[in-house]
Amino acid sequence: MSDARAGRRRAPLSLVLPAVAVVSLLLLPFAYLLLRAGGSSRGWQILWRRATLELVWSTGLLVAGVTLASVAIGVSLAWLTTRTDLPGRRLWALAAALPLVIPSYVAAFCLLGAFGPRGLLQQLLGVERLPEIYGYWGALLALTLSTYPYVLLLTSAALRGLDPSMEEAARGLGRQNLYVFRRVTLPAVRPAIGAGALLVALYTLSDFGVVSLMRYDALTRAIYLQYKSLFDRTPAAVLALVLVALTALVLVVEGRSRLRTSRSSPGVARRQRPHELGRWKVPALVYCGTLVGAFLAVPATVLGYWLARGLDRAESPLGEAINSVSASALAAVAAAIAALPIALLAHRYPGRGTRLLERLSFAGNALPGIVIALSLVFFAANYASPIYQTLALLVFAYVVRFLPQALAGTESSLASVSPRVEEAARSLGRGPLRAAFTVTVPLARSGILAGAALVFLSAMKELPATLLLRPIGFDTLATEIWRFTSVGAYSRAAAPALVLIAVSAPLVYLLSSRHRPEATEHG
C-alpha cells in the first residue's frame, strides 16, 4: 500500500539529477564505442569475416563446456553434501566452496605452474614433454575450477530449502533413488541451477585472464590481441560489440527459460532425512576426495612450490598490494555512493522512469571488463584527457563494471527499511533528501557495506581493465600475476598470487556467509 502511494509522489530533483548523471556517465563510453565501431565502413566487413565467426564459435564452445562441467560438479557435490549421509559432509561442503577465493587467472597460473612447460610436474618427473595444457582443455579446467562453487552454493541452498515430502511420496510409490533425483529433486532446484549456470556462463564470456594465459581463441583474448597488435583499432571495437551481443543473448535465453520453469511451493520446512548411500559410500567419498583434493591441492602445492623457488630473489609485493587495495577501496566507496540515488529512487519512487534508470545501471553486468576498458581508452584519450591514464579513470572503470553489485547490496537492505520511518521524518519537516540520508541510509548500512565489499573484492581481482587503464608505473597484484605468468616466470607470480588470495579470502568468507550469491563478479 505504502509503495503504491509513494508511486504517485514525484521523485525529488535532488535525487533524480545525481541518478541521471551517474547513469549517463556509465553509458557514455559505451555509446562512444558504438559510434566508433559503427562509424567506420570497415566495421561491417570485419563483422562478417570468417575469423570473427570462428571466434564466436570457439567462445560459445568454451561457455557451453565450462557451464556443463560446473553444473555437473556443482550439483553433484551439492547433493552429496546436503542430502546424503556422506561422512564429514559439512567439512566437504566447506572445502568444496573454497576455490571461490581463487581468481580464475590464478587458477590458470596454478595449472600452468603444475602441468605447463617448465612447470612443477615436468621438473619433478624430469620428462621433456607433457601433454599440451594450453588451449581448450586448459581453459576449461581453470574456469571450471573457479566457477563451479557458484553452482554449488546456489544449489545447496535450494536443496536445503526443499520440502522433503515430494521425494518421500515418490519413494513411497516405489521409485528408485536415481529416478527420484532425476524426476523430483532436480526439477525442484532447477531455478537455482539455472541461476548458477547463468553466472558461470557470464563469467566465462567475460573472462580474459584464463583464455589469454591458456592461449585459447576466445573473443576477449582476440580483442586484446587486436588492440595490441593492429595499428587500426576498429577491429577491436567491432569484436567488443560482438561480445556484448553474445552476453545479451545469454541473458535473454536465460530469461526465457526461467519463464518456462514451474515453481512448487516450498511447503512446510521440515528436517530432511539424508539418503543412505550404502554401498555407494566409498565411491562417493573417492569422488569428493578426488575433486576437492585436486581443486585444493594443486593450487596449494603449486603456489607453495613456486614461492619457495622464488624466495631467494623475490621482491615483496607490498607496493603492488597497496596499489590494489587503494584502487579497490576507492572504487568501493565511489560505487556505493553512486548506487545510492539510483537505489533510493527505485525503492521510494517506483515508476517507469526510475525503473529504466535502475535497469540501465545494471548494464555493467553485460559489459565485460575488456569492453569497458577499450571504450574508456578510446573515450578518455580523445575527450577526457585530464583524467586519461590517471587513477580516477581506472576507478571509474571499476565503478561502471561493478556498480550492479553495489546496487544489489544497497537494494537488498533498502527493501527491509520501512518507508514509514522516512515518512515520519518527513512529516517532522525534513526534506526528502535529508530524510533519506539521515534515516534510511543509516538503517540500510549493512547492505550498503556488503555491496561496497563486493565491489572491493571484484576490483581487487579485476584484470583486463586494470591492464589497459592503469596509470604509468601503477602495478597491482593482478597485473603482476599476469605479467609473470604470461612469460612463464612462475616463481615470481607466486607471491602476488598468495597475497591476493590472503586479502580476498576473509571477505569471500564474510560475504558468502551472508548468502548473497546472486551478486557475484565476473572475472
Place this chain on the structure above:
Amino acid sequence: MKRSMILLALVALAGCGGNDEGSNDTLTVYSGREEELVQPLFERFEEETGITVEVRYGDSAELAATIAEEGDNSPADVFFAQDPGSLGAVEDRLAQLPDSILNRVSPKFRDSERRWVGTSGRARVIVYNTDELSAAEVPDSVFELTDPKWRGKIGIAPTNASFQAFVTAMRLDVGEERTREWLEGVEANNPKFYEKNTPVVEATAAGEVELGLVNHYYLYLVKEELGEDAPIENKYLPGDDPGALVSVAGAGVLDGSSNESAARSFVEFLLSDDSQRFYVDEAEEAEIPLVDGIDPKPGVPTLAELESRGPSVDLSSFGDELERTLELLNETGYTS
C-alpha cells in the same frame, strides 16, 4: 549529500595526484623495450640529471597505436621503441632532432627525415637448442622453415616489434606474395607462439622448441639466468637472407612534448659513450653500440660487419609499412 560530494571530490583528487606531466623534473617515456633490458638505463639517467622518468611499458606497435590514438593529448615525451617501424609509424608526431644527436650514428641507422635515431643495433638470428641440433642442421635461410620437418619445433613472438620488423624486411625484400606464402607455410608447421623474445629463448633452452626466431642479444640475457652451459646458441644467417636483417632500437621526441629539452637530453644520453658502453660492460646485455669507436662484446658482430649484412632495405621506410605488416600477420593467423 554533502558528505558524498566531499568523498567524490576526494576520489577525483586522488586520481589527479599521479598526474604531474607538466612539471619540469618528470619525463614520460613510452618504452616498447623490455623492462629487464632498459630499466638500468633509466635509473642512470635519473641519477645523472635528477629528472624523474615515468615509463609506460608495452609492445612497440601497441604504444605507437596508443600515441596515434592519443593525438595531441599524449602524455608521452619520448618514444623508445624496439624497431624502426613503430617509430616511423608515428613520425608525424615526432619532432626533428638536432645534428648533435643524429650525427652520432651512421645515416643507415637513423630516419632520413631526422625524426628518430637508432640507439642500439641488433641482428636477427635463429637461436637453437644445441642438444637437439648442430649449427649445420640449423637452416641457412628462414625460407627453409616451411619444410614439414620443423613441424612443432619453431618458437616465435608474433606481437613483438622485432619479429614485425623482420616481416617488413621480408616484404620489402622478396615481395608481399612470397612473404604471405612464407607466413602461411610456417603457420602450417604449427609454431609455438610466445609473448616476448625472452620466453622464446627460454623455451628453446628447455627443449620445448628446437629453434626460435629472435634478436641476437636475448641469448646472453637467458644465459645469465640459466648459466653459461645452457644448451642454446645463436646462428647468424649468411648473406642477404631476410632472416639476417640488421635493425635498430631507437628513440624519438614527441612533437609538442611539454618537456622537450629534457626529452632531447634523454635521447642524447642514450647515445652518450657511457650509455653505449652499457651494452658491452653489463654481463647480460649484448646489443651492438651504434656510436663509432665502441666495439661490441666478443662474439657479437661489429658495426662494420653489420653494415654489410642482411637484406638491403631502408629502415626509414619501415614506418609506412608497419600497418600493412600488422594486417598481414593478422590475416595469416599470427595475431588473431
